[in-house]
Amino acid sequence: MISIKDVSHRYTAKGREETVALSNVNLEIEDNEFVTIIGPSGCGKTTLMRAVGGLVQPTEGEITIDGQRVTGPHQQAAVVFQNFALLPWASILDNVAFGLELQGMGKADRIAKAEQYIKRVGLSGFERKYPRELSGGMQQRVGLARALAVETPILLMDEPFGALDQQTRRYMQEELIQIWEGDRRTVIFVTHDMEEAVLLGDKVVLMSARPGKIEEVIDVDIARP
Ligand code: ADP
Ligand code: ADP
Secondary structure, X not given: OEEEEEEEEXXXXXXXXXXXXXXXXXXXXXXXXXXXXXXXXXXXXHHHHHHHOOOOOOOEEEEEEOOEEOOOOOOOEEEEXXXXXXXXXXXXXXXXXXXXXXXXXXXXXXXXXXXXXXXXXXXXXXXXXXXXXXXXXXXXXXXXXXXXXXXXXXXXXXXXXXXXXXXXXXXXXXXXXHHHHHOOOEEEEEEOOHHHHHHHXXXXXXXXXXXXXXXXXXXXXXXXX
């Protein structure tokens, strides 16, 4: 379980006024829950997500994962970025295997694992291609495979479909639901699209920007398509 207790965060840049990005945020996220965070631009969604990943240190309050306090970047979470963030000079296989190499996994094992997750996102046969040869939707499936392959219990997704056209976006939303149903993780998914938030989330966290507060947490109990 992820427990966010009274978390506040202020950014302070030299010579500029400080920005309150989060103000007394409290939230509990169960294992394997799919939580979407929605709110206007600048309301602190990304800051909250990054804080769970240990990439931002709360100015006040604390975040724990299974009782363990988050004090910096850790191995419990993998991130899927809006701009895909693939290595352009590396093949799809190498892009997915890269994180496994950082974990110290041997070559044969990481190739096998990368192939397994490339298959899971529906890209078998594309292992030797390069990112530029793939469409946006396919590139983001590579981003998803790369994040899944390191097998962290938590996936952090920062507007992962924000750069895709509407049709590809719809398609990817359905794909993500299917992949997640077959391979559950705790997901924190940031979006500013209410339809997307309700479609994907078990729980929708509504944030407001005055300043960086949770307004409401909505349990979505409608059946998934
Ligand atoms: P959201 O993801 O909802 O758009 P963010 O978490 O990115 O919101 O930002 C929350 C607030 O913090 C905004 O006012 C933003 O301008 C500010 N902010 C974000 N990152 C920084 C930073 N590195 N330095 C200073 N201010 C920042
Ligand atoms: P869209 O959903 O808009 O078609 P995609 O990125 O999913 O965007 O796919 C772009 C193109 O690549 C489409 O023509 C699609 O048929 C093709 N494509 C996507 N995934 C695969 C796949 N796993 N195998 C073969 N072709 C694919």
